[in-house]
Structure formats: structure tokens, C-alpha cells
Amino acid sequence: MEWCQVRTNPERRQALLDAAIEVLAKDGARGLTFRAVDKEAGVPAGTASNYFANRDDLLTQAGSRFYERLAPSAATMAQLADGPKNRAHIAKLMRDIVERIEAYRTGYLALLELRLEATRRPELRAVLTDRVRADVEFNVRNHLDAGLPGDEKTVLLLYLAMNWLIVDRLTLPGVFTEEQSRELIEAAVDRVVTG
Incomplete structure (x- = not known):
């Protein structure tokens, strides 16, 4: 021991x-x-x-x-709850998430390393699975509680789309320019968010 x-x-x-x-x-x-x-x-x-x-x-x-360091600020949470209930606001929130993660590049790259390591370490896999699941549930709950258009599937599809965009932006930044990234976020929101 x-x-x-x-x-x-x-x-x-x-x-x-x-x-x-x-x-x-x-x-x-x-x-x-x-x-x-x-x-x-x-x-x-x-x-x-x-x-x-x-x-x-x-x-x-x-x-x-x-996850502690990347937690949204009180101002961000207030913006979510009190902001307009439309696609444009959701697109702004998605851009904010991408920017916040890009600003903490090393943190996200470390998380990718941890995810790879979790494929070999069952205890780490269990902890990360619980933490990521809680993060997803937090995002779904906040989206629905804020009265934003869309449902649980809307949030899950945006989560998946934003995560892969972030991976490309941080690991292969030459694939999409900042302008293309903004356009892709807008397109994802327009295509996924109903109501």
C-alpha cells in the first residue's frame, strides 16, 4: 500500500x-x-x-x-436565463462557449489526453463519464429552464457539433478560419434549433 x-x-x-x-x-x-x-x-x-x-x-x-476552471460565470448564467429566447441568442451562447474553451486551450487539450487515457483506466473512465454526463445534463437543464427554443435533442446535437469544432480549432487550427467557425456555428444553430 x-x-x-x-x-x-x-x-x-x-x-x-x-x-x-x-x-x-x-x-x-x-x-x-x-x-x-x-x-x-x-x-x-x-x-x-x-x-x-x-x-x-x-x-x-x-x-x-x-471543469472547475471552465464553469460558466454568474454573468454568463444570467445572460442565459435573461437573454432573448431566439436562435440568434443561442448562436451567441455557442460562440461564447467556443471562445471560452479556446481561451483555455491547454485545459481542453489536457481533457482530450485524459479521455484517451480513460480508454485504458476504468476508474478514470468512470469519473470522466460521470463528469461529462453531469455537464451534458447541466446544459440541457439550463437550456430548458431558460425557455430557449428547442428540446433536449437540440442541446445534445449542438454539444456534439461544438465539441468537434473545438477539437479542430485547437488541434488543427488551419482547417477552419475564425470566420468559417462563426458561420458553422450559425448554420448549426439554424439547422438544429426549432421553434
């Missing part, structure tokens, strides 16, 4: 998880070691091992941290 003295400094833990995300984005899952995280965080060697029981724990918590 591996021994780990659990540390409770939440700011240090967050800094280590942010460093883990950076390492995942730069070096992939194979490059994620406690030593690499310590170096990226600029902390003494051995610090990460005081905060995480093992590498699986670090991978799992890094996935959760991505």
Missing part, C-alpha cells in the same frame, strides 16, 4: 492540478509524473506526492479541475 501524507492547502492543490493540466497538454498522459508536475508548478520535488495518493488520483483530479 502506497503511503501518502495528505495535504489540505487548497490553493497549493489547485496550483498542482493546474500544473498537471499544463503537463498533460504539453507532454501527454505518459509525461504526467509527480516530478513533472512539481517542476511545472515551481515547487520543491516531492510536493505533488504529498497531495495525491498516486498517478491515477492525479489524473482524476486534473479532470475535475478542468
Whole structure:
């Protein structure tokens, strides 16, 4: 059994998880070691091992941290609830999501690495499945509660379309220009959103 003295400094833990995300984005899952995280965080060697029981724990918590950092702000949630109930507003919200994720490029790239790693690690797969499912349900619930046009399938189709557009924008940015991306978002909303 591996021994780990659990540390409770939440700011240090967050800094280590942010460093883990950076390492995942730069070096992939194979490059994620406690030593690499310590170096990226600029902390003494051995610090990460005081905060995480093992590498699986670090991978799992890094996935959760991505979602913490990408959570919509109160202003975004207010805009969702109080904004116009039409396609143009939904398209704006979709553009905002894409822009927010592009602004946190390393986080999304780290999430892609975690998803690949989850194909080999059942515990990580279970955690990510639960987290992604909760995110999807959150988006569906907020869309419906806000009274926006469309139904659950509308949100799911937009989720799928936006995710692949984001993958292309972050991994192969030469495939679609920013203008093409905006046009594709508009077209997706126009074709998917009814009502």
C-alpha cells in the first residue's frame, strides 16, 4: 500500500492540478509524473506526492479541475436565463462557449489526453463519464429552464457539433478560419434549433 501524507492547502492543490493540466497538454498522459508536475508548478520535488495518493488520483483530479476552471460565470448564467429566447441568442451562447474553451486551450487539450487515457483506466473512465454526463445534463437543464427554443435533442446535437469544432480549432487550427467557425456555428444553430 502506497503511503501518502495528505495535504489540505487548497490553493497549493489547485496550483498542482493546474500544473498537471499544463503537463498533460504539453507532454501527454505518459509525461504526467509527480516530478513533472512539481517542476511545472515551481515547487520543491516531492510536493505533488504529498497531495495525491498516486498517478491515477492525479489524473482524476486534473479532470475535475478542468471543469472547475471552465464553469460558466454568474454573468454568463444570467445572460442565459435573461437573454432573448431566439436562435440568434443561442448562436451567441455557442460562440461564447467556443471562445471560452479556446481561451483555455491547454485545459481542453489536457481533457482530450485524459479521455484517451480513460480508454485504458476504468476508474478514470468512470469519473470522466460521470463528469461529462453531469455537464451534458447541466446544459440541457439550463437550456430548458431558460425557455430557449428547442428540446433536449437540440442541446445534445449542438454539444456534439461544438465539441468537434473545438477539437479542430485547437488541434488543427488551419482547417477552419475564425470566420468559417462563426458561420458553422450559425448554420448549426439554424439547422438544429426549432421553434
